[in-house]
Amino acid sequence: xxxxxxxxxxxxxxxxxxxxxxxxxxxxxxxxxxxxxxxxxxxxxxxxxxxxxxxxxxxxxxxxxxxxxxxxxxxxxxxxxxxxxxxxxxxxxxxxxxxxxxxxxxxxxxxxxxxxxxxxxxxxxxxxxxxxxxxxxxxxxxxxxxxxxxxxxxxxxxxxxxxxxxxxxxxxxxxxxxxxxxxxxxxxxxxxxxxxxxxxxxxxxxxxxxxxxxxxxxxxxxxxxxxxxxxxxxxxxxxxxxxxxxxxxxxxxxxxxxxxxxxxxxxxxxxxxxxxxxxxxxxxxxxxxxxxxxxxxxxxxxxxxxxxxxxxxxxxxxxxxxxxxxxxxxxxxxxxxxxxxxxxxxxxxxxxxxxxxxxxxxxxxxxxxxxxxxxxxxxxxxxxxxxxxxxxxxxxxxxxxxxxxxxxxxxxxxxxxxxxxxxxxxxxxxxxxxxxxxxxxxxxxxxxxxxxxxxxxxxxxxxxxxxxxxxxxxxxxxxxxxxxxxxxxxxxxxxxxxxxxxxxxxxxxxxxxxxxxxxxxxxxxxxxxxxxxxxxxxxxxxxxxxxxxxxxxxxxxxxxxxxxxxxxxxxxxxxxxxxxxxxxxxxxxxxxxxxxxxxxxxxxxxxxxxxxxxxxxxxxxxxxxxxxxxxxxxxxxxxxxxxxxxxxxxxxxxxxxxxxxxxxxxxxxxxxxxxxxxxxxxxxxxxxxxxxxxxxxxxxxxxxxxxxxxxxxxxxxxxxxxxxxxxxxxxxxxxxxxxxxxxxxxxxxxxxxxxxxxxxxxxxxxxx
Numbered sequence: 001x002x003x004x005x006x007x008x009x010x011x012x013x014x015x016x017x018x019x020x021x022x023x024x025x026x027x028x029x030x031x032x033x034x035x036x037x038x039x040x041x042x043x044x045x046x047x048x049x050x051x052x053x054x055x056x057x058x059x060x061x062x063x064x065x066x067x068x069x070x071x072x073x074x075x076x077x078x079x080x081x082x083x084x085x086x087x088x089x090x091x092x093x094x095x096x097x098x099x100x101x102x103x104x105x106x107x108x109x110x111x112x113x114x115x116x117x118x119x120x121x122x123x124x125x126x127x128x129x130x131x132x133x134x135x136x137x138x139x140x141x142x143x144x145x146x147x148x149x150x151x152x153x154x155x156x157x158x159x160x161x162x163x164x165x166x167x168x169x170x171x172x173x174x175x176x177x178x179x180x181x182x183x184x185x186x187x188x189x190x191x192x193x194x195x196x197x198x199x200x201x202x203x204x205x206x207x208x209x210x211x212x213x214x215x216x217x218x219x220x221x222x223x224x225x226x227x228x229x230x231x232x233x234x235x236x237x238x239x240x241x242x243x244x245x246x247x248x249x250x251x252x253x254x255x256x257x258x259x260x261x262x263x264x265x266x267x268x269x270x271x272x273x274x275x276x277x278x279x280x281x282x283x284x285x286x287x288x289x290x291x292x293x294x295x296x297x298x299x300x301x302x303x304x305x306x307x308x309x310x311x312x313x314x315x316x317x318x319x320x321x322x323x324x325x326x327x328x329x330x331x332x333x334x335x336x337x338x339x340x341x342x343x344x345x346x347x348x349x350x351x352x353x354x355x356x357x358x359x360x361x362x363x364x365x366x367x368x369x370x371x372x373x374x375x376x377x378x379x380x381x382x383x384x385x386x387x388x389x390x391x392x393x394x395x396x397x398x399x400x401x402x403x404x405x406x407x408x409x410x411x412x413x414x415x416x417x418x419x420x421x422x423x424x425x426x427x428x429x430x431x432x433x434x435x436x437x438x439x440x441x442x443x444x445x446x447x448x449x450x451x452x453x454x455x456x457x458x459x460x461x462x463x464x465x466x467x468x469x470x471x472x473x474x475x476x477x478x479x480x481x482x483x484x485x486x487x488x489x490x491x492x493x494x495x496x497x498x499x500x501x502x503x504x505x506x507x508x509x510x511x512x513x514x515x516x517x518x519x520x521x522x523x524x525x526x527x528x529x530x531x532x533x534x535x536x537x538x539x540x541x542x543x544x545x546x547x548x549x550x551x552x553x554x555x556x557x558x559x560x561x562x563x564x565x566x567x568x569x570x571x572x573x574x575x576x577x578x579x580x581x582x583x584x585x586x587x588x589x590x591x592x593x594x595x596x597x598x599x600x601x602x603x604x605x606x607x608x609x610x611x612x613x614x615x616x617x618x619x620x621x622x623x624x625x626x627x628x629x630x631x632x633x634x635x636x637x638x639x640x641x642x643x644x645x646x647x648x649x650x651x652x653x654x655x656x657x658x659x660x661x662x663x664x665x666x667x668x669x670x671x672x673x674x675x676x677x678x679x680x681x682x683x684x685x686x687x688x689x690x691x692x693x694x695x696x697x698x699x700x701x702x703x704x705x706x707x708x709x710x711x712x713x714x715x716x717x718x719x720x721x722x723x724x725x726x727x728x729x730x731x732x733x734x735x736x737x738x739x740x741x742x743x744x745x746x747x748x749x750x751x752x753x754x755x756x757x758x759x760x761x762x763x764x765x766x767x768x
Contacts, residue, residue: 001038001047008041032068101207165228172221172235175214179247182211188246194255201250212251215244219274227276236277241265256294256350263293270298273305275313287314288357288373288380296351299369300360304347312336315372327375335368356385362396367410374414383416390423398431405439408432418449425455426464433465438472441465451482458489467497471507484515491523492532499533499543506542519551526559528552537570541578554584561590569596569605576608586617593624601630604639606656613659619668627675631668634660635684635694655689657697664701671703677710679703685730686718692729695719705739712745720764721754728759741767 002008039047057065113126116135123142127133137143147164182204189200204211226232242261245268249258259268266285269278271293287298295301302310312335319328351360358381361370373381386392393416397407408428412418419427429449432440441461445451452460462482465473478484487493495517498508513519522528530552533539548554554564565584568576580586589595594602597617600609609630613619622629637655664670671679681703684694695715699705708714716739719730731751735741741764742750752768755761 001042005041005045008038028064036068036071102209162228162230165225165230168221168224168228169230172218172225172232175218175221176235178210178214179218179244182208182214183240183243183247188243189250192246192249192258197250204250211247215247216251218244219268219272219277223269223274223276226280231280232277233280233282236265239265241268256348259294260292262291264289264291264298267291267293267295267298267301270310270314271295271301271305273302273307273310275307275310278310278313278317281317286376286378286380287318288376288378290351290353290357294350296353296360297357299373300351300357303361303364303369304349306347308335308338311369315369318372318376328372331368331372331375335366335372338366352387355387356382356393358383358393359385359387359391359396362393362402362407363400365400365402367402367407370407371410374410381414383411383414384420386420386422390421392420392422394420394428394431395422395426398435404432404435404437405443408440409443412444412447418444418447419453421453421455425457427453427461429453429461430455430459430464433461433473433477434468436465436468436470436473438470438476441473441476445476445480451477451480452486458487460486462486462494463488463497466494466508466512467501471504471511474508474511478511478515484512484517487521487523491525493517493521493523493529495519495521495529496523496527496532499529499547500536500538505538505540506546509543509546513546513550519547526557528556530554531556531558531562531564531567534564534567534571534575539568539571539575541575544575544578548582554579554582557588557590560592562594563588563590563596565596566590566594566599569600569603569608573607573611577611580611580615586612586615587621589621593622595621597621598623598630598633601633601659602639604656606659609634609656609659610662613662613666619663619666620672622672622674625675627673629668629672629674629680631660631663631670631672632674632678632680632683634663635680635698636687637689638687655694657690657693660694660697664697670698670701671707673707673709677708679707679709679715681705681707681715682709682713682718685715685734686722689724689726691719691722691724691726692733695730695733699733699737705734705737706743708743708745711747712743714739714743714745714751716741716743717745717749717751717754720751720760721756723756727757728763731760731763735763735767 116124116126122138124135124137126135186204190196222232222235241263245259245261245263252258264285266278266281266283266287269275269281270287287302289298290296291298293301295304299311299314302314312332315328315332315335319326319332322328349360358370358373361373361381364370370381374383383393393411394408397411398404412428416428418429421427422431426434427449429441429444429451430453432444449461451462454460455463460482462474462477462484463486465477484494495509495512498505498512501508520528523532527535528547530539530544530547533543533547557563558567563585565576565579565586565588568579586597587595595618597609597612597619598621600606600612619631620629635655670681673679681695681698684691684698688694695703705716706714716731716734719727719734722730739751741752744750752761752764755764
C-alpha cells in the first residue's frame, strides 16, 4: 500500500509510531498502529485484505487479531472509508465450525450464564429453573423500554421497520443455520423407532444444547416475522421440510405428536397455529385435504388445538380464487364474528380414514365450518356416510348439542339422506320426534321423510315422540297420518310409552285415548299400559285413574300371575295405598305362590309390608319353591328377588323389628318349617343382623329352641357357626332359654363342633 500510495510515506516517521525501539525494531503493536493509520489515509482508494488461517496462531494472537479487525470496522465507519467484506470472510471460514459440540468441561454452565450477563450489560439473565432454563430480561421494565418505548431504536440509531419482526427473522435464520450445520455434520436420525429416536435425542441434547430450541422454534420465529410483514415465501421455497420433520420427531417425547415425512407444510402450520404463515402459504392444497397425519386434515388440526383464528385463516385462504359473489366469503365473515372458542374435536382424537371428514367437523359447536365444507366447490363432505358403530352425521350433530333443526336443514338442503339410520335404526325423523323438535319434525315431513319407518326395535317416529318427545311433535306426526295402533317388537303400543313418560304423560295419554288407542292391549309379557307403568315405577294417581276410567282394571294379572298391587311395590307408597283403597286384592298369589305381603318382605319394602299387615293380609302365605313364610324372610337380611322385574332402589337393609313383631302379633306361625325343615328361629340365629333381638322375640312367641331341620342342625348350631359379633350373645340367649348343646346332627356334629370363635367355644364347653 505504501508503494502504491506515495502520500502515505510520511506515516513511516518513527516519531509518529508508538512501539518502535531505538534500534528500529518493529513490534506487533507498532505494525498494528501503522496498518490502522494507513487504512485511515486510503480516502477513496480500496484494498483487499487476505487473512491467513487463524488456527496457525496462538490463541492470544487470534484474540488480538479479531479485536484489531473489530476496531478497524469502527475506524472505517468514523473516517468514511469503505471497509467491507471482513465479516463475511470470517463467517465463511468459521461456518463449518458454527455448530460444534458443547464441551461442558471447557465451558461450564456458569460460564454461559456469566457470558449472558456480561454481553447484555446485566439486563438479561438465565432463569433458575432446574429443568429447561431460559434467558429473560431481569425485569419487564427492560423490555418495555427497549420495545414499547423504542429505546432499542434510539440505541441503534434506526427508526425504520418492525424491530420485533426483524428480531424474529434473525432468530429464524440463526435457528436455520444451526440446524443446517448439525444436519450436514450428523445427518438424519438412524431410524424412527422409539429406541433410535431416544438415543439421538439424548446425545443431541447433551452435545448440541441449542438444537431442540432451533428445531422447535424455527417455524415460530418465521411466523412472528411474517406477522410483522417480513415475507417468508422465499425462505420456505428452499426449506428442507422432510429433514425438519425427522429432527422435530426426535424431540417429541410422545409418539402421537410425531409426523410422517409426508406431512404438508400447511398441515404443520395449522396444527401449530402459525396463522401468519398460513395466510401467505402458496400452492393449491386445500385445508380439507386428508393426509396421513394424526388429525387427518389441516382444518381438523386447527380445530383440535382450539384456535379459532387459525381456523378462520384456513377458511379465508380457501376463498382466494372464489368470485366476490361466492357464499364462502360470507361464511368466513360469519365465522370471524364469533372468536370465542367453542368446544370441538378433542385434542387427543385420531382421525379415522374410514370416517367422513364431516363427522369430525360437526363436533365443533359452530356449524359454519360444516357449511363451508358442504358449500365448497370440491366435494369434501360425505353426508351419507355411516360408521361401523352406526354413527351418522345426524347423530354426531345431535350429540354435540347443535340446534337440531338448523343442522338437519343444513344437511338435508345439501343432499343428506332423510332415511339415513343410526346404529339403533333411528332416522332423522325419529331423532327429531324423540327430541321434541317440532320444527325439525315439520321440516322432515315436508321433505318426504318416511313416517312409518321402523327402528331395530320396530318403533316408528311416533313411538320416539311419545316416549321422549312432546305432545306438539306427536300431533304433527298424527296429523301427517302416523299409525297410532302400531306396536313394537315387544308388543307395546304407544300408550305404554306415554304412561311411562316422566313429563307430559297425562297430556299424551289424553291425545292417544282421543285417537281410540286400545287401552287393554297387552305386550309380550301380558302387561297392559297400566301394569307396565306400575312395573316401571312411573305410575301416578292421575295416570292410574285415567287408565282405569277408560277400561283397565286393578284385578288383572300378567303372564306370571302378578297383580297390579304386587307391581306397585316399584312405586311410591302413596300409589300402593291408592290401589288398596281402590279395592285391590291383598291376598292374591302369583304363579309361584307369592302374595303382595310375601313379595314386600322379600324385597324389604317395609312400609308396604306394614301397610299390608295392618290391612289384614294373611301372614302365613309361603312360596311354592322354598315353602318359606313372610316371617322367615323378615328375619333374614338378604333381599330375595327371584321375580322377573327389578324393584328400583331396593338394597339389602337393616331388618325391621316392627314388621317382625307385627307379623307375630297378627298370628304368623312361629315354627312353620320351610322345604328343608328350617324354622324362622334357625334363620334368625344364623343370618340375622339383630339375631339376638329376633331370636328373643321368636322365643317369646313360643318358638321351639331345639327344633332341628332335616339335617338335624339346631338353632344353637346355626348361631355357633356364625362369625357375627352378635353370635356370642345369641348363643348365651339360646342356652339360657334351654338349648341343648350336645344334640348331634345327621353327620355326628354338635354345636361345639361348629363353634367359629374361641368365645363361643368356651361358652358351649362350660354348658356341657
